[in-house]
Amino acid sequence: MGCSFTVAIDGPAAAGKGTVSRAVAAHFGFAYLDTGLLYRAVGAKVIGGMGPCEAARTLAREDLEAEGLRSSAVAQEASKVAVIGAVRDALTAFQRDFATQEGGAVLDGRDIGTVICPNADAKLFVTASAEVRAKRRHAEMQHSDSSESLAQVLADVRARDARDMQRAEAPLRPAQDALLIDTSNLSIDEAVSAAIGAVNAKRTKT
Ligand code: CDP
Numbered sequence: 001m002g003c004s005f006t007v008a009i010d011g012p013a014a015a016g017k018g019t020v021s022r023a024v025a026a027h028f029g030f031a032y033l034d035t036g037l038l039y040r041a042v043g044a045k046v047i048g049g050m051g052p053c054e055a056a057r058t059l060a061r062e063d064l065e066a067e068g069l070r071s072s073a074v075a076q077e078a079s080k081v082a083v084i085g086a087v088r089d090a091l092t093a094f095q096r097d098f099a100t101q102e103g104g105a106v107l108d109g110r111d112i113g114t115v116i117c118p119n120a121d122a123k124l125f126v127t128a129s130a131e132v133r134a135k136r137r138h139a140e141m142q143h144s145d146s147s148e149s150l151a152q153v154l155a156d157v158r159a160r161d162a163r164d165m166q167r168a169e170a171p172l173r174p175a176q177d178a179l180l181i182d183t184s185n186l187s188i189d190e191a192v193s194a195a196i197g198a199v200n201a202k203r204t205k206t
Contacts, residue, residue, distance in 0.1 A: 003102060003103065003104075004099075004100045004101060004102055004103070004104060004105070005028075005030070005104040005105075005121050005122075005203065006099045006100065006104070006105055006106075006107070006117050006119075006120040006121050006122075007021075007024060007025075007028075007030065007104070007105070007106040007107070007120065007121065007122045007123075007124070007199055008099075008107060008112035008113035008116070008117050008120035008122070008123045008124070008175070008178075009021045009024070009106060009107070009108040009109075009112065009113075009123075009124045009125075009126060009195075010108070010109060010110055010111065010112050010113050010114070010123075010124070010125050010126070010172070010174065010175070010178070011108075011110075011124075011125055011126035011127050011172075012110075012127060012130075012133065012157075012160075012161050012164065012172060013075070013133060013137070013157050013160050013161065013164075014128075014133040014134070014136050014137040014140075014157060015126045015127050015128045015133055015183060016126055016128065016136070016183045016188070016191055017108045017126045018034060018108060019188055019191070019192070020108075020124070020126055020181070020183075020191050020192055020195045021034070021106050021107075021108040023192040023195070023196070024106050024192070024195050024196060024199055025105075025106040027196050028104055028106075028199065028203075029103070029104070030103065030104035030105050030106050031098070031101060031103065031104070031105045031106070032105070032106045032107075032108075033095065033098045033099075033105065033106070033107045033108075034108055034109075035091075035095055035107055035108060035109035035110075035112065035116070036078065036108070036109060036110075037064050037069060038059065038064070038091050038094070038095070039078040039079070039081060039082045039087075039091075040069040040070075040074050040075065040078045041055075041059055041063040041064050041066060041069060042055045042056050042059060042078065042081045042087060042091075043074050043075075043076075043077030043078035043079075043080070043081050044063075044066055044068065044069055044074050044077070045059075045063065046077055046080075046081055047073065047074065047077055052081040052084055052086075052087050053084070053086045053087060053090065055081070055087075056081070056086070056087040056090035056091055057090045059090070059091070059094075070144075071146070072146070072148065072153075072156050075156070075160065076156065076159070076160065079160045079163045079164055080163070082110075082163075082164070082167070083163065083167040083168075083169060084169070085168075085169045088111075088115075088169055088170055092115075092116060095107060095109075095112075095116045095117075096116060096117070099112075099116065099117045099120070110164055110170065110172040111170035111171075111172070113125070113174070113175035113177075113178050114170065114173065114175045115170045118175070121202050121203075122179075122198060122199045122202040122203075123175050123177055123178040123179065124178060124179050124180075124181055124195055124198060124199075125174035125175070125178040125179070125180050125181070126181050126183060126191070126195075127180065127181070127182055127183070128182060128183045128184040129184045130154065130157055130158055130161065131154065132183075132184045133157055134150060134153045134154035134156075134157045135150065137153050137157065138150045138153045141153070179198045181194050181195060181198075
């Protein structure tokens with residue numbers, strides 16, 4: 001094998017995974033894949049009337065750029081299609097290919113360290129309390145035209161957490177060898193430094 005190095009970053013909705021993952025990828029010059037986007041793109045096609053398995057099997061790169069993938073309606077649909085084993089299977093090969101590319105890769109999601117890349121070189125589980133996560137997502141939404149109340153966003157976050165953690169296929173949980181980063185009381189810079197430090201520690205060992 002050449003010089004691939006895989007960083008798996010998992011955690012619940014709005015814990016800061018995306019921000020931490022992008023910063024880690026930029027710091028080390030690795031490619032970055034937001035795997036949630038794959039499930040969101042499938043969810044969006046299902047809202048558009050397609051069957052979930054067909055949507056997953058025919059998913060194309062340009063589907064990841066569809067408009068509205070960040071909406072909470074699409075997020076809820078994504079977590080519904082994500083319980084279907086055949087949907088997850090159809091998305092596995094793409095994620096594994098991405099993970100083992102030369103030059104290194106960061107993937108963020110729910111099951112990267114447990115199912116997609118159990119042999120990842122570094123594994124992080126980024127989390128925060130449901131209240132903190134709902135506040136962050138609500139603040140993010142102020143930049144869009146969505147008018148959901150904080151209570152509604154918290155209810156959505158909890159519904160998605162429950163579905164993601166309780167499903168039979170690839171449930172959301174930390175891998176045994178993942179480093180836990182709780183960002184409830186951390187600034188973005190602090191969370192990013194902790195993540196970069198953890199990946200650096202693994203890099204000097206390999
Ligand atoms: O950005 P946020 O954390 O709110 O959500 P996301 O990462 O875009 O994921 C949307 C939904 O896709 C999640 O609630 C999961 O149900 C599902 N998902 C998954 O099952 N496995 C992944 N690797 C990534 C996302």
